[in-house]
Amino acid sequence: MVTIIRQRLAALLPNRLQVIDDSARHAGHAGAKGGGGHYRLLIVSDAFAGLGRLARHRLVHAALGDLMHTRIHALSIQALTPAEYSATASIAS
Template sequence: MRQRLAALAPTRLELIDDSARHAGHAGARSGGGHYRLLIVAAAFAGQTRLRRHRLVHAALGELMHDRIHALSVQALSPQEASSAAEPTV
């Protein structure tokens, strides 16, 4: 996942695997993981939240259909990240 997200040239990338917290969940049984993502990239500047999520999903490609069951995304521009109080995943 990190390799795919590198296409967005992030200045910060935090990816947390929460799959263990969802043991027994239908998505976990089928092999799909649950993840939280904080990504900061210039590509997000001036983009809507929806467009940012679409950029992340496009970068992850087919992983969104098999390896990832759930993904919580916090996508910020560098300016937003520097002006916000320490963003957390």
């Protein structure tokens, strides 16, 4: 599933893409029982320039398409521009 997510998000031309499958941590959860996974996502792309948080999330959801209604139950999204990512990376170091 992580590979499929990565393939779909390639449409946003990410500079950095990290997909973490947290599904095992949610075993027994109603959404997990139905087959939907839980994922965390860090995506860095110029496609997010000038967009607010909601618009960025909409772009990600659109790229994932039908997966959002079938195979993905929960998705935590961190969507940044390259400049924002560089700024947060320099703060952390």
